Amino acid sequence: MATLIAAATTVLPLTLSIATTATAADQPAFYEPPAALPPHNGDVIRSEQAVFYLDPLKAIKVDASVDRIMYRTTDRLGKPIAVTGTVLTPRNVNLSPRPIVAFAPGTQGLADKCAPSLQIAQGTEYEGLPIKKLLDQGFAVVVTDYQGLGTPGVHTYMNREVQGHAVLDSVRAAQRLQGAHLPADGPVALYGYSQGGGATASAAELAPEYAPELKIKGAVVGAPPADMGQMAAGLDGSAYGVFFNYALSGLGAGYGIDIDAYLNSHGKRVTHDLRDNLCTTQALAKYPFLHSRFLAAGLRPLTELLDRAPWNAIVADQQLGKRRPAVPVLLSHSTLDDVIPQQVGKKLAADWCRLGATVKFSSNHIPGHIAATIATGREGVPWLQDRFADKPAPSTC
Incomplete structure (x- = not known):
């Protein structure tokens, strides 16, 4: 793990400085969906061979079979x-049956060029090292790009x-991908941090009804944004203020609301810049301490929308912890998280415990939201190995 952390300190600065070279014009035709989709969720629409680099200079190529995929969900x-997404299968370790880990990426940005499947191939994916760590164990990894x-x-x-x-459908797609040779009924796990932690938590909650055939052994959930109502005011105007803008855009898109109606001319320029041009590291550098009141028509903080219809119902619909995961969960969260307060993660663990789930809540004291990903990986990888070995899962409930 020490080697992994040391590598991160050398790769990440290059990622932040060079990732700005990609443009929307570089978007391949691969990402345009066909007029008709296949009949089943998880069906592969198309695939192509790809590569996985850890650095934007493309000096460090990961030894894995890599396929970019488009699939139905x-x-x-x-x-x-x-x-779209990426299926990665290690070449240096052969496990039978080979486990599949669905890796839910953290906040990438809103622009199309930020799709993890593009950044993995360009060497600019900031979660490249955690993905490689899973591959090093012999696990296959599938990384979704999410909708849009x-x-x-x-x-x-x-x-x-x-x-x-x-x-969940990324796992189905990985199992159905011709040439990947991944078992259709083999062991599966879920893993994600931050936005990915929320997506992983949601997948764990939805799996019993949405994908009951998947043999999910457990879920690693890091710093999940489980309750946006608790988080919004703290994000707005902070060093991570762009995340609130992302959330407003993303929720608006999901519920058919054009948020331009709430924005002044400056707000429209900033929001469209975030949607079309910038990935997360670029956005944080260009718009530090972004406060929604300077973007809003009427100069009132846009966080006030969340207390009124229809936004209050939309926010309530995103809350995690109302459904019981049927698989063991490791929930990791730092006391010093400066984006998602630990109390949000702690409450999610308590809610799941009350519903009868098997949950280990793991607290750490690593300063900062980004740095605390280290703690999730350090504990999460051996925890997954134990789940795949069918060892009893620990619980703090």
Whole structure:
């Protein structure tokens, strides 16, 4: 793990500085869905060979079989949609049956160029090292792009249900991908941090009804944004203020609301810049401490919308912890998280415990939301190995 952390300190700065070179004009035709979709969720629409680089100079190529995929899933209303992703299978370790880990990515941004399947191939995916760590154990990994990242439309950021669907159907797609040789009925796990933690939590909640055939052994949930109502005011105007703008855009897209109606001319320029041009690291650098009152028509904080219809019902619909995961969960969250307060994660664990789930809540004291991903990976990988070995899952309930 020490080697992994050391590598992160050398790769990440290059990622932040060079990732700005990609443009919307670089978007491949691969990401345009066909007029007709296949009949079943998880069906592969198309695939192509790809590569996985850990750095934007493309000096460090990961030894894995890599396929970019487009597959069918469903939106919030159950309508079939196409999303993209990446299936990675390690070459250096051979497990039988080979487990599949559905890796739900953290906040990438809203622009199409931010799709993880593009960034994995360009060496600019900031979660490349956690993905490689899973591959090093011999696990296959499938990484969804979610709705609207790469594919047409605004990315439905923070939409609980559609994110959970995309994660679960990514596993089905990996199992059905010709040439990947992944077992159709083999062991599966879910893994994600931040936005990915929320998507993983949603997938774990939805799986018993949406994907009951998947043999899910457990879910690693890091710093989940489980209750936006608790988080919005703290995000707005903070160093991570763009995340609130992402959420407003994503929820609006998921529920058919054009948020331009709530914005002044400056707000429209900023919002469209975030949607069309910038990935997360670029957005945080360009718009630090973004406060919604300077973007809003009427100069009132846009967080006030969340207390009024229809937004209050939309926000309530995203809350996690109302459904019991049928699989063991490791929930990791730092006391010093500066984006998602630990109390949000702690409450989710308590809610799941009350519903009868098996949950280990793991607290750490790593300062900062981004750095605390280390703690999730350090504990999460051996925890997954134990689940795949069918060892009894620990619980703090």
